[in-house]
Amino acid sequence: MEAFFKPTAATIAKRAAQAKAAQEADDLKPWIEKYRPKSVREIAHQDEVVAVLKKCIxxxxxxxMLFYGPPGTGKTSTILALSRDLFGQKFRDRVLELNASDDRGIAVVREKIKNFAQLTVSSLSGGKDPHPFKIVILDEADSMTKAAQQALRRTMEKQTKNTRFCLICNYVTRIIPPITSRCSKFRFKPLAEDDQRKRLNFVAEKESVKISETALDALVKCSVGDLRRAVTFLQTAHRLKGQDGIAVDDILEITGVIPESVIKDFVKSCYTNSFEKLRETVEDVSAEGYPASQLISQLHDEVVAMDSLSDDQKCEITEKLAVMDCCLNDGADEYLQLMSLGTLIQQQLCT
Known part of the structure; x- marks a missing residue:
């Protein structure tokens, strides 16, 4: 009998080939997927959310549930980790994950969501279960149309015995009140710099990434609390530099952050009170390909820190930055917007 169950050489070779293929497939994954938390206990920084979800497990x-907060703070990872903790091997049968920015119409609610929600747990598992329900995950739910949200409200009411819903969004104000009142709301905070640094060091160690401490600090600063963005930038920089090591300049180039010297030159041209000098500076910025949206984001920090401006002047410039950001999102010309901003700053500095 022992000889009968002993694996043959062909079986051993097949298993080794399968393990190698699985490892290669894992190596090809984006790092944000490869190192996505597999359990609620691995979620970083969101202590209040994790404490409540552990009791659910x-x-x-x-x-x-309604998860809301800035991008890259772990909203999708948290609900996927919770689902794995709850359902284990039945995860694929019990969870329906949709991206509402793609599937945003009322037809999706009436067909995909409603049909899945109507299935009973017994028909999926065939027996008793400690968690007798399914989970529907609607990512980017703030992109859903109002009609789809209204239809979803009714489905949430009728299928409460069989199904739980988790809506994920960046802007909770875009979710209609009848839905928010039916959900427990969880706010996800931007990750603290120490938490980001710990996770990035963990990924760098696993992937044998050579990165200096100053470059890591620059990466944390440029990602602005978005861990997903930070890990993506880290992977890109590693692909670019390899074993040469990642420096601060590499991070600034990959993240698209404008050098401080360019921001300083822009402000200096405004101090000159010369339209021609301002025009030359704006043309240089445009020729280098720096995005105007990134420039105004960094210029905001520069303006706030300027002691030569009064509070009223800072208010005028900040209001202009907000209007400019809206115009750029609507497709306005970057050159004209930068000239308009520069002339306003000139007026505030030289009057």
Whole structure:
């Protein structure tokens, strides 16, 4: 009998080939997927959210949930980790994940979501279960149309015995009140710099990435609390530099952050009170390909820190930055917007 169950050389070779293929496929994954938390306990920084969800795993009922907050703070990772902790091997059968920015119409609610929500757990598992429900995950729910949200409200009411819903969004104000009132709301905060640094060091160690401490600090600063963006930039920089090591200049180039010297030159041209000098500076910025949206973001920090401006002047410039940002999002010409901003700053500095 022992000889009968002993694996043959062909079986051993096949298993080794399968393991190698699985490892190669894992190596080709984007790092944001490869190092996505697999359990709620691995979620970083969101202590209040994790504390509540841990109680759901240990037996408390799971409510409908609404996750909101800045991008890259772990909203999608958290609900996927919770689902794996709850369902284990049944994860694929029990979870329906949709991206509402793609599937945003009322037809999706009436067909995909409603049909999945109507399935009973017994038809999926075939027996008793400690968590007798399914989870529908709607990522980027703030992109759903109002009609789709209204239809979803009714489905959430009718299928409460069989299904729990988790809506994920960046802007909670875009979700209609009847839905928010039916959900437990969880706010995700931007990750603290120390938490980002710990996670990036972990990924860098696993992937044998050579990065200096100053470059890591620059990466954390440029990502502005978005861990997903930071990990993506780290992977890109590693692909670019390899074993040569990642320096601060490499991070600034990949992240698209404008050098401080360019921002200083822009402000200096405004101090000259010369239209021609301002025009030359704006043309140089445009010729270098620096995006105007990034320039105004960094210029905001520069203006706030300027002691030569009064509070009223800072208010005028900040208001202009906000209007300019809106215009750029609507497709306005970058050169004209930068000239308009520069002339306003000139007026405030030289009057």
């Amino acid at each position: 240990t037996g408390a009922d799971v409510p409908n």
